[in-house]
Amino acid sequence: MKLMTIKEIFALEPDGRAVTVKGWVRTKRETKAAVFLEVNDGSRMGNIQCVFDEAAAAAANAELGRAGTGASVAVEGVLVASPAAGQKLEVRASSLRVIGEAPAETYPLQKKAHSFEFLREIAHLRPRTNTFGAVARVRNRMAFAIHEFYQARGFNYVHTPLITASDCEGAGAMFQVTTLDLERIAKSGQAVDYSKDFFGKPSFLTVSGQLNVETYCAALGRVYTFGPTFRAENSNTTRHLSEFWMIEPEVAFAELPDNMELAEEFLKHLVRTALKDCAEDLAFFDQRIQPGLVKSLEAVLDKPFAHMTYTEAVAILEKNADKFEVKPYWGLDLMSEHEKFLCEQIAGGPLFLTDYPKEIKSFYMKQNADGKTVRAMDLLVPRFGEIIGGSEREERLEVLEARIRELGLDEKAYSWYLDLRRFGTTPHSGFGLGFERLILYVTGMANIRDVIPFPRAPKLADF
RNA sequence: UCCCCUGUAGCUCAGCUGGCAGAGCAAGUGGCUGUUAACCACUGGGUCCCUGGUUCGAACCCGGGCGGGGGAGCCA
Numbered sequence: 001m002k003l004m005t006i007k008e009i010f011a012l013e014p015d016g017r018a019v020t021v022k023g024w025v026r027t028k029r030e031t032k033a034a035v036f037l038e039v040n041d042g043s044r045m046g047n048i049q050c051v052f053d054e055a056a057a058a059a060a061n062a063e064l065g066r067a068g069t070g071a072s073v074a075v076e077g078v079l080v081a082s083p084a085a086g087q088k089l090e091v092r093a094s095s096l097r098v099i100g101e102a103p104a105e106t107y108p109l110q111k112k113a114h115s116f117e118f119l120r121e122i123a124h125l126r127p128r129t130n131t132f133g134a135v136a137r138v139r140n141r142m143a144f145a146i147h148e149f150y151q152a153r154g155f156n157y158v159h160t161p162l163i164t165a166s167d168c169e170g171a172g173a174m175f176q177v178t179t180l181d182l183e184r185i186a187k188s189g190q191a192v193d194y195s196k197d198f199f200g201k202p203s204f205l206t207v208s209g210q211l212n213v214e215t216y217c218a219a220l221g222r223v224y225t226f227g228p229t230f231r232a233e234n235s236n237t238t239r240h241l242s243e244f245w246m247i248e249p250e251v252a253f254a255e256l257p258d259n260m261e262l263a264e265e266f267l268k269h270l271v272r273t274a275l276k277d278c279a280e281d282l283a284f285f286d287q288r289i290q291p292g293l294v295k296s297l298e299a300v301l302d303k304p305f306a307h308m309t310y311t312e313a314v315a316i317l318e319k320n321a322d323k324f325e326v327k328p329y330w331g332l333d334l335m336s337e338h339e340k341f342l343c344e345q346i347a348g349g350p351l352f353l354t355d356y357p358k359e360i361k362s363f364y365m366k367q368n369a370d371g372k373t374v375r376a377m378d379l380l381v382p383r384f385g386e387i388i389g390g391s392e393r394e395e396r397l398e399v400l401e402a403r404i405r406e407l408g409l410d411e412k413a414y415s416w417y418l419d420l421r422r423f424g425t426t427p428h429s430g431f432g433l434g435f436e437r438l439i440l441y442v443t444g445m446a447n448i449r450d451v452i453p454f455p456r457a458p459k460l461a462d463f
Numbered sequence: 464u465c466c467c468c469u470g471u472a473g474c475u476c477a478g479c480u481g482g483c484a485g486a487g488c489a490a491g492u493g494g495c496u497g498u499u500a501a502c503c504a505c506u507g508g509g510u511c512c513c514u515g516g517u518u519c520g521a522a523c524c525c526g527g528g529c530g531g532g533g534g535a536g537c538c539a
Binding site: 031069172335 | 473
């Protein structure tokens, strides 16, 4: 590609070479002596300032009139050092071509700050703002960093299915997938005959790739998934989406401490990469969105994450019972307020909580010898709580079968999963990291609907 | 699903006890010796979310509906 991006131009010396800038106008400032056109092409946070002196402005007068905020333009000129503060480089422009106008009377974005609520209503235009451009770039870098991290450690990227015909994933309400004509069935008053459905039985969108990826873990050793996940929960919060992306590594022969070590290295790798490669965007978030963000991310890298068992945590919470709306006790599934207290007030940073009561965790988690707890781990972080949930898996066939029966689950539905224990079973462990929660954590953004391009949530599937 | 808040100009909001609809920003025009959230002056801009009611009179009070936000739960 011959056209240079603004990011590439900013890596050059201001030696008067000819440059062409193509992008979208962010703002235009006019004085008698000069017109300043700031153009952004999304390659970086900052704009490039294109300066039209009196003669150039006169020559480009008609085009300048059409080059309002949002218009797409091509500017030709030479690259020079900027005589004024604020930018090291600028383009001394000789000509301007407006490619597509954005009439101010109808273009929703103005050269002023907009609320995130308003921008959510124009999700197709919001990537043109500083904030959403920065989120998109960080999101991209983090996605790539995930692959870098696992590929460098010999993990295999496994594509688990999005459609599943087994209702045994157990991680929440599922979206049903069907090709049946619902309106006709409703009118007929007949019972649904799933043998006529596409897969010959009820099918759903996956709520987790874990059970499937365990099969490849039992063959390739180190594996991970990274893909979309669907939950039909009626969740209306700043931390939940109906469609979100999740990373799920699974490691054969790994026990819970190995699992936590991996999770800590993983999160630190992502934070380190963001600080290194997204510095300009993070500086913006630090300044405009979440003051102190960069410092708090740097602090994450400094020290080992704290560890605590559920039982220890409850003892601490009980001593501070007066601080909570819900009184803590052993056996309680911890509330948000408890989790935030533990990582913010006690640990002062990311905190692993382990060995939860088996009653509040999934059937597949490895049972401890105490008969009461399982080898689960949640990683809690300041600001919003749980970012990672994982465990060592139960690899003992009899114990897993007993647990499935105990919970009244359909044993037959899990036969392939139990085969992994029947044939060459091994200890193994894994966890799930919510990708959008990671982006919230790294950017300091407050609402999960603002860190995914097109959020899906109850009553929200526009664009 | 539950609780709370909210809906007024393109955007963000003010509007007292019910009495003629306001500001800042944005936009337009003019000015300005290089601006950078530019600055200064002027100008235009309204289905006060919809609907029913109370009242001489409703943006304001009451009922119903719709939209938006925050918190809780579920979890990643």
